[in-house]
Amino acid sequence: MIVRIALLNDLASLNTLEAQLFDGDRIAPRQMRRFIKSPQSVLFVAEEEGRITGYGLVLFHRGTQLARLYSLAVDPEFRGRHIAQQLLAACEAAALENGFNTLRLEVRNDNRAARNLYEKCGYKPLKVLIHYYDDLADGIRMQKRLSPVEAKHLLPLPLYVQTTPFTCGPSCLMMSLSYLDPDFQPSRQLELQLWREATTIFMASGHGGCSGHGLAMAAHRRGCDVELWAQSKSTPFIDSVRDPKKKDIIELVHLDFCQQLEEAAVPVVDAMPSVEQIETWLKQGMCLLMLISTYRFNGCKEPHWIVLSGVSEQFFFFHDPYAEDRADSSHRAHIPLNKAGLSQILGFGRQKHTACVVLRPVAGITPLAG
Numbered sequence: 001m002i003v004r005i006a007l008l009n010d011l012a013s014l015n016t017l018e019a020q021l022f023d024g025d026r027i028a029p030r031q032m033r034r035f036i037k038s039p040q041s042v043l044f045v046a047e048e049e050g051r052i053t054g055y056g057l058v059l060f061h062r063g064t065q066l067a068r069l070y071s072l073a074v075d076p077e078f079r080g081r082h083i084a085q086q087l088l089a090a091c092e093a094a095a096l097e098n099g100f101n102t103l104r105l106e107v108r109n110d111n112r113a114a115r116n117l118y119e120k121c122g123y124k125p126l127k128v129l130i131h132y133y134d135d136l137a138d139g140i141r142m143q144k145r146l147s148p149v150e151a152k153h154l155l156p157l158p159l160y161v162q163t164t165p166f167t168c169g170p171s172c173l174m175m176s177l178s179y180l181d182p183d184f185q186p187s188r189q190l191e192l193q194l195w196r197e198a199t200t201i202f203m204a205s206g207h208g209g210c211s212g213h214g215l216a217m218a219a220h221r222r223g224c225d226v227e228l229w230a231q232s233k234s235t236p237f238i239d240s241v242r243d244p245k246k247k248d249i250i251e252l253v254h255l256d257f258c259q260q261l262e263e264a265a266v267p268v269v270d271a272m273p274s275v276e277q278i279e280t281w282l283k284q285g286m287c288l289l290m291l292i293s294t295y296r297f298n299g300c301k302e303p304h305w306i307v308l309s310g311v312s313e314q315f316f317f318f319h320d321p322y323a324e325d326r327a328d329s330s331h332r333a334h335i336p337l338n339k340a341g342l343s344q345i346l347g348f349g350r351q352k353h354t355a356c357v358v359l360r361p362v363a364g365i366t367p368l369a370g
Contacts, residue, residue, distance in 0.1 A: 001083065003090050006036050006043040006055065013052040014045070021073050024134035027057075035059075035070075042094040046074070046083045053078040056087030058094055058103070065341060066143075067095035069105035072114075084117055096146050099314070099338030104143040108133060118142050124331075145331050153283060154310035154317060155179060159333045160186050162321040169210030169289070169305040170194035171321035173219060176287035176307055176359050180224065194218050200237050200250045209237040209303055212291060212355025213257035213268075220266050225360040228261065229269045232353040237303070272346065272354045275339055281358060282311045289357040290318075292345040303353075309334050316342060 006014065015029045027035070035041045035057055046054040054074035060067050069091055074083045095103050106129060107114050123142040132139030158178045162171040173194055174186040198214030213236070216228040230236075235254045238247050261268055273281070281288060288308040310317035315336040323332050337345075346354050 001048040058091040067100035101336040109138040152312035172307040227358040229356040287359040291355040
């Protein structure tokens with residue numbers, strides 16, 4: 001049995017298999033043809049002695065980090081031969097090759113066999129979809145964070161999960177401090193203290209936003225060799241509030257951060273580093289805290305801090321301090337991010353604010369591990 005990319009001359013067999021397996025929610029012949037030809041999808045078939053025994057279809061959502069497993073089907077005569085697992089593995093590999101770090105799917109709640117397969121292969125349930133299918137059956141949305149098999153270099157960076165909805169920046173800084181100083185001990189008390197030091201005070205949600213300037217100054221106070229790369233059309237986060245008095249406070253706090261950085265002789269570069277520069281820094285063992293927009297990950301336009309944790313030929317890797325629950329925290333370390341997709345997640349708000357806090361290791365710190 002082989003798994004290969006579907007061809008147009010497989011179309012008749014695929015349509016026959018689709019009609020055989022599904023009473024509703026079928027892929028129409030015209031759709032099947034389009035999926036075979038489209039650059040936004042990859043359709044794999046399993047073939048044994050010239051017979052199509054199954055297929056797997058993955059769709060790519062450009063501009064996001066998500067790919068979707070649209071359909072996975074195996075001829076009942078050939079079940080029990082691990083064909084579904086091989087098709088699923090091919091779809092996962094195709095998603096990674098196209099720069100996507102997460103594969104998402106929907107499965108019928110009453111299809112216990114399929115749910116068991118996906119759970120066994122590492123997929124986690126996200127939500128119940130009420131009356132999702134044509135016959136009003138409920139569905140389960142599941143997803144898996146994909147891990148590249150290519151050679152990669154990773155920082156021995158510990159993971160710290162933020163304990164509040166608004167302390168992503170301080171959590172990233174504590175992860176970096178733990179890497180830079182093996183004797184450093186992160187704590188919730190320090191997490192909140194760093195937030196108080198680095199926040200611009202107001203945001204639309206009611207919580208302050210940690211700016212790159214504030215985090216850079218907080219790192220400098222703790223003895224770090226720090227450099228800030230930042231660009232913005234106006235004061236960071238100022239568009240997140242409407243009240244002129246709140247805008248005045250954000251402006252005042254930002255100018256104070258700028259003055260503190262200047263007096264401390266912390267370098268501030270009015271630019272964003274190139275991909276090549278980021279690769280060089282990571283291979284030198286530096287910590288890079290980056291401000292991103294969460295829109296490409298979850299559809300919400302919110303500012304969020306991550307810390308880069310490694311690099312490979314195709315991907316950067318990062319630690320994400322946000323986890324929905326304890327079970328999810330194990331999946332927040334060394335998350336792959338396609339290098340070409342880095343520019344898509346950088347920048348927040350109408351002022352297109354970007355920020356990268358660069359922390360250099362001191363003598364005795366081991367650079368990237370293979």
